Amino acid sequence: MRPAFSVIFLTTLIGAGQGLFLALYTGQLYAFFDLLPAQDSRSFYAAGSAVSLAFLGGGLIASFFHLGHPERAWRSAAQWRTSWLSREVIVLPAFMGMVLLYGGAHWFGWNTPLFELPGGRHVDPTLILGAVATLLCFMLFVCTAMIYACLRFLQEWHTPLTVINYTLLGGASGFVLASAFSAIAAPQLPGFYAGWAIILTALAFLGRTASLVRNARLRPKSSTRTAIGIKHPHIVQKSPGAMGGSFNTREFFHGKSRAFMRAIKPAFLLTVFVIPLTLLAMGMANPSMLGAALLSATFILQYLGLLAERWFFFAEAKHPQNLYYQCVS
Amino acid sequence: MTQLALIIDLNVCVGCSACVTSCKEWNTSGPAGPLSDRNPYDADPTGTFFNRVQTFEVGEFPQTETVHFPKSCLHCEDPPCVPVCPTGASYKRKEDGIVLVDYDKCIGCKYCSWACPYGAREIDEQQKVMKKCTLCVDRIYSTTLPEADRRPSCVMACPTSARLFGDIHDPDSVVSRAIRENGGYALMPEWGTQPANHYLPRRKTSITIHKDQLVRADNPLKIDGKLPKPAKQEPTLDDVTSW
Ligand code: SF4
Ligand code: SF4
Numbered sequence: 204m205r206p207a208f209s210v211i212f213l214t215t216l217i218g219a220g221q222g223l224f225l226a227l228y229t230g231q232l233y234a235f236f237d238l239l240p241a242q243d244s245r246s247f248y249a250a251g252s253a254v255s256l257a258f259l260g261g262g263l264i265a266s267f268f269h270l271g272h273p274e275r276a277w278r279s280a281a282q283w284r285t286s287w288l289s290r291e292v293i294v295l296p297a298f299m300g301m302v303l304l305y306g307g308a309h310w311f312g313w314n315t316p317l318f319e320l321p322g323g324r325h326v327d328p329t330l331i332l333g334a335v336a337t338l339l340c341f342m343l344f345v346c347t348a349m350i351y352a353c354l355r356f357l358q359e360w361h362t363p364l365t366v367i368n369y370t371l372l373g374g375a376s377g378f379v380l381a382s383a384f385s386a387i388a389a390p391q392l393p394g395f396y397a398g399w400a401i402i403l404t405a406l407a408f409l410g411r412t413a414s415l416v417r418n419a420r421l422r423p424k425s426s427t428r429t430a431i432g433i434k435h436p437h438i439v440q441k442s443p444g445a446m447g448g449s450f451n452t453r454e455f456f457h458g459k460s461r462a463f464m465r466a467i468k469p470a471f472l473l474t475v476f477v478i479p480l481t482l483l484a485m486g487m488a489n490p491s492m493l494g495a496a497l498l499s500a501t502f503i504l505q506y507l508g509l510l511a512e513r514w515f516f517f518a519e520a521k522h523p524q525n526l527y528y529q530c531v532s
Numbered sequence: 533m534t535q536l537a538l539i540i541d542l543n544v545c546v547g548c549s550a551c552v553t554s555c556k557e558w559n560t561s562g563p564a565g566p567l568s569d570r571n572p573y574d575a576d577p578t579g580t581f582f583n584r585v586q587t588f589e590v591g592e593f594p595q596t597e598t599v600h601f602p603k604s605c606l607h608c609e610d611p612p613c614v615p616v617c618p619t620g621a622s623y624k625r626k627e628d629g630i631v632l633v634d635y636d637k638c639i640g641c642k643y644c645s646w647a648c649p650y651g652a653r654e655i656d657e658q659q660k661v662m663k664k665c666t667l668c669v670d671r672i673y674s675t676t677l678p679e680a681d682r683r684p685s686c687v688m689a690c691p692t693s694a695r696l697f698g699d700i701h702d703p704d705s706v707v708s709r710a711i712r713e714n715g716g717y718a719l720m721p722e723w724g725t726q727p728a729n730h731y732l733p734r735r736k737t738s739i740t741i742h743k744d745q746l747v748r749a750d751n752p753l754k755i756d757g758k759l760p761k762p763a764k765q766e767p768t769l770d771d772v773t774s775w
Contacts, residue, residue: 204646271640271660278619278637285615288643292618353616356649356723424722425649427588431601432717432731435590444552444584444603447576450654454645523720524651527586527603 204357205457206517212265214347215376215509217295218369220258221340222377222403223384224302226396227251228333230381233395235324240391244309247388248329252306254384255377259299287353291346298343301336308332344370351516358421359520364414371407372475372509378403379479379505383498393493397483404483404505408476411512415468418519430526440529452528457518467515474508535609535629535701536667537728538684539710540602543735545694547585547600551686555583555604555665558685562670564635568658580656582665583686597734602686602695605652605665606719606727607631613644613653622662628699629728630669635661649723667697700728 227248233239242248267273282289308314308329316325348369351360382396427438443452457464482501486493559582560567569579583604590597607624611631614622621637622644624630633644633653638661645653645662653664668684671677681688687695698707707730710716716730 269641271642271655272638275619275637275639278621279639279641280618281620282615282618286618286643288616288641289618350643354647355612357646425720429720429722431588431599432719432733433588433590433599437590437592439589440586441589441598442587444586445578445581447571447578449578449581449584450645450657451651454642454655455651522646522651523649523723527651 204517204520204522205454206514207269209265209267209269210517211510211513213262213269214369215506215513216258216262216265217343217347218373218509219376219380219506220255220262220302221298221343222374223251223255223258223380224305224336224340224377225374226378226381226399227255228305228337229399230385230389230392230395231330231333235330239395242389242392244312244314244329247385249306249310250388251381251384252302252309254380256299256302256306258380259295259302263295263299287346287349291343291350294339294343294346298336298339301332301339305329305332305336341370344373351520356425356523357520358423359418360516362414362417364410364417368407368410368414371403371410372512375400375403375407375475376502376505376509379483379498379502382483382493383495383502386493386495386498393498394487394490397486397493397498401480401483401487404476404480408472408480411472411476423521423523425523425526427526427529430523440527443528443530451524455522455525455528459518464515464518467511471508471511471515475505475512476508479505479508533629533701534627534699535607535728536672536698537607537629537700537707537730538604538667538687539696539698539700539707539716539730539732541694541696541710541714541732542599542601543694543714543732544692545585545600545602545690546692547587547598548691549585550689550691551602551695552581552583552585554685554689556581558668558671559666564670565659567663568656570657580654580663582654582663599734603650603652604686604729605631605648606650606725606729607665607667609726609728610724611648612723612725613648616647617644629701630667631664632666632669633662633664635659635663638662649720649725650727700730 230239230242231248234241267276270276279289279292283293314327314329316327319325345366348366352362352365355361378396378400382393382400385392385396428434479501482497486497556567567580569577571577572579583602586601586603588599588601590599607630609629611624614624614631618641619637619639621634623632625632640655640660640662642655653662656663671684672682674682683697687697696707696710698705700707700711702708710732711730714732716732718727718730
């Protein structure tokens with residue numbers, strides 16, 4: 204498939220935004236159970252929600268560049284019963300709305316306790332709003348990934364690993380972002396977030412490697428024989444039915460050399476997993492290093508790596524329609 | 533239930549592309565707007581088509597056969613392209629099984645083209661909406677065209693009658709009989725899309741002729757080919773019963 208940059212930016216930006224929100228809420232839950240010092244509502248939770256919203260909004264804007272008719276985008280909420288794309292179109296703004304409410308509740312100090320849990324802990328509106336937003340956040344990961352995972356003949360995508368990896372990669376990127384953000388806004392927390400970022404990045408590494416291994420061993424179900432229904436071992440295409448190419452020859456081929464495809468894999472494995480893990484581990488070993496500079500650099504490097512990872516995710520998928528356009532590939 | 537479909541006979545298709553041009557001509561001139569082209573008369577011409585004829589070479593030289601393979605939307609009975617559409621612009625008609633795109637609703641997200649294993653959908657790069665074969669829905673139900681013309685444009689244009697059109701759910705239709713009697717098959721059956729369009733395979737037609745069948749055994753004059761030729765005014769050969 205030809206990777207579309209609008210979709211690459213959409214999925215990576217909202218992944219980071221979602222992960223950052225999860226990180227904020229995780230921090231709040233830890234503080235709720237007195238495992239971490241409580242943070243300032245405005246400068247940490249509200250400001251963090253604003254950063255998360257900025258990423259989500261950036262992703263939303265990028266998605267519009269994918270559409271031929273962005274002015275009709277509202278129509279795409281119609282088929283939520285059958286279409287994962289439609290579901291994503293509903294869940295993304297809903298999640299953004301909840302993050303806005305969550306951040307707003309923190310900003311305006313809506314923390315009158317609503318009820319008390321046994322043990323004397325007071326549950327306030329921010330905790331409830333955050334729980335709803337967390338649910339929507341995971342729904343959004345599932346919707347985004349299922350857009351690809353539900354296409355059964357794109358065998359590279361049609362696996363639960365797609366959903367797992369979108370979630371883990373978004374989480375990893377968001378927690379690295381949270382550690383960089385906390386280095387500025389909550390100096391006690393970078394270690395906590397960096398620790399979680401290491402765990403999530405390591406898990407994402409396992410998941411992504413598993414999908415790379417799986418995809419390398421895939422056997423395509425379709426062949427030229429099933430495509431044109433002629434059972435002969437030697438079939439060569441002589442003409443694709445178009446001289447200067449067509450939508451089919453442009454949309455479904457990434458057009459890059461084999462060497463490029465071979466090079467991009469280690470490139471993103473290094474930048475998304477190996478280098479960030481090393482940097483974060485170094486920071487954990489020597490907490491004085493866990494400053495905004497190192498953590499922001501880690502986030503940016505990993506984000507660039509994720510762009511390459513997502514590019515490869517799309518490019519790697521071989522669409523069965525390509526069997527009808529073999530003179531191109 | 534009705535399921536309209538095309539049957540394409542690979543045994544007789546000569547790859548002339550008459551179906552391609554007549555399809556383009558009809559569907560670019562309709563009320564739905566043109567099927568846009570880029571550089572149509574220049575280097576690297578490209579554009580939107582509903583139907584294309586591809587060519588494959590089967591076998592190894594010298595035992596090769598050239599197969600011309602017309603390809604368009606197969607109007608699948610379980611079309612994977614329809615449920616993925618977020619707007620409902622892609623739909624399958626209950627009454628006749630034609631899969632259509634509502635150009636006024638389509639947002640041009642291209643998701644349906646990813647979901648079609650056959651590459652039957654093409655985006656119109658000018659109108660920015662998804663296009664595909666409509667089975668000439670505006671011809672077959674036309675009330676103004678002469679009765680005989682209410683068939684898909686490609687079917688009318690085919691000089692070898694390689695394209696048949698009809699209802700594959702009616703067991704007595706021409707198309708059902710063609711599928712049944714000539715080994716009609718569906719493309720990529722492994723995905724369970726149940727394409728309505730079927731293809732008829734290459735067939736070898738041969739008969740055995742024995743020597744004595746080459747001579748007219750009942751020709752009493754024993755001079756086959758040198759029959760008496762009557763003059764203009766005389767009765768024709770058919771009226772002459774004496775020989
Ligand atoms: S051939 Fe493709 S576009 Fe046509 S109905 Fe089947 S899946 Fe949809
Ligand atoms: S391109 Fe149009 S028809 Fe296809 S899925 Fe998107 S909105 Fe539906």
